[in-house]
Amino acid sequence: MRKLYWYISSYVRKHGWIFLGSIAIALLFFSFLLPLVNKKLALKKSTYIAIVGEYTLNDLPKPIKNQLSAGLTKIGTDLQAEPLLADRWVVEDDGKQYRFVLKKEVKWQDGQALKPEDIYYNFSDVQTISTPNEVIFTLPEAFSPFPVSVSEPIFKTEWQKKIFFPDKMKIIGIGQYKMLDYKLKGNNLSEFKIDGPDARYIYRFYLTENEAVNAFKKGEIDVLLNISNCYDLCDWSKLEMAKELAYDRYLAVFFNNTDPLLTKNVRQALSYILLKDYGNARAIGPINPNSWAYLQGGKDYGKDYDRAIERLMDDMPRNPLNFELTTSSNFIDEAEMMKKEWQDFSSFALEKCQVNKAIQDKNLCQNLDIKINIKISNFPDLANYQLLLIGQESSIDPDQYFMWHSSQPTNFTHYKNTRIDSLLEKGRKSLDFEERKTIYQEFQQFLLEDPPAIFLRYLDNYSIAR
The missing domain is CATH 3.40.190.10 (Periplasmic binding protein-like II)
Known part of the structure; x- marks a missing residue:
């Protein structure tokens, strides 16, 4: 035993620091590093x-x-652009140039610092120049919604x-x-x-x-x-279900404005016939109601048979009002309800027409007998329809140029209105907030007077989880 004691004492004196260090490392590993590794694994x-x-x-x-x-900007509650990755921005050259100053110490997920030359948006006809702290976009013409455009994540x-x-x-x-x-x-x-x-x-x-x-x-x-729908999952138990109104998406009946049957009076009449009892979900136009440019109290085309008859008899249709209503499987029930409402109106319209002394040719009264054929397609052809019941997304900025300007190929309703064109052109070039607000409220007013669609409701937004 004494000999063993000498051996151990001699080893400790000679290698004690290694012995103690090994114990310390073992304690550190089992106390801190091992749990950390286990957590990562x-x-x-x-x-x-x-x-x-x-x-x-x-x-x-x-x-x-x-x-x-994230993007250079983010969208605030009133749908205006606010700084995010950019610390601030300056508008120059009468709205043709936007200079964004980047926040410092922003890093990519790979640990690399975000540099102005890293900023890339796939814009057409936009020149991008980088300085040590800024990224500068030069546009071919003034475009006031540009700060909203760079809210797209990079x-x-x-x-x-x-x-x-x-x-x-x-x-x-x-x-x-x-x-x-x-x-x-x-x-x-x-x-x-x-x-x-x-x-x-x-x-x-x-x-x-x-x-x-x-x-x-x-x-x-x-x-x-x-x-857009909870389907039969609404009846399932033990599911978490959240429903909210998506104010950036609305349901509407879009008119093909190249169809000679769809005159302004007929479009207005078709809208007056429908009951639009959607409560807070009621949409009366294409602009998000949370937008700073939204027009309160616009023309809502509440159900009114008398106004519908007035519109039709003011310019009697020369051909029968026979329409094909195209929609997706999501909106079959609403399409069927509209068909019934329009066709139920026919008997009322025929009776009023027959007793109206202003209508000399009573044969024209038969044209008011509205007939609807419903076509179901989950991928509707936007180039081939009469009436189209679908959901549509609202742009963040009130700029509606691509949707309603007569020059745009994305204007699938083929809507043409010179006053609307003029307002849309002015609205996207003006840099004055109050002026833009006035322009877009006028736009909504005149668009609803010459409606390219029947605006119905904001779409439901369901999120369902186990």
């Missing part, structure tokens, strides 16, 4: 989320873009090298949620994975809401995000 909770629509890596859906990154990309698999493009944003992986079906996304600090989000893509709902029923996904 622990499986994060994965949530599977449905997205409806076709998207690509270059055209990500809004929820994914907003989760992954990204950069790099290619990840794979040894046994094809190289993959990686999307890098700003913030703590990072792209982890994705799957493609052809050129379109079928799955997109995002890694967060404490959870993982796997987005799966479906062409229609019905497909997404069926996937939810099969247990393929956990969350249905931003769908």
